[in-house]
Amino acid sequence: MGTNYYVIENLCECCNRYEEVYHIGKASYGWAFSFRGYRDKELTSWQAWKEFLKDKHIKDEYGEDVNYSWFVEYIECYKAPGYIREDGHKNLSHNEQGRIDKYPWFNPEYDWDDPQGYSFGTREFS
DSSP: OEEEEEEEEOOOTTTOOOEEEEEEEEEETTBOOEEEOBGGGTBOSHHHHHHHHTTSEEEETTSOBOOHHHHHHHHHTTTSTTOBOTTSOBOBOHHHHHHHHTOTTOOTTTEEEOTTOOEEESSOOO
């Protein structure tokens, strides 16, 4: 089970409709956050995303508003690469597992790790 997060624009106050402009990425249980990268927008690291999101609307895939401060703490604590839960499980990294296990989702042409170890990819995923 996981949750996707999006940057939204054109939020209508009357009907609450909006446009999903950027897919930020996905949080999955037991895994570090996986980011969608946008090289043309220079959104190629968590630090770049964090700066970009400061004045943006964030929603999850269920249409719930996501507070910027909560999101940053969530990514940097519970969804960080190497975070160890109370039960001893260490967050897995999609790119690292793809390299180790040679899963078909990892391709160095499209996928990379940022300096903090977060997985990034330019292909859309859900």
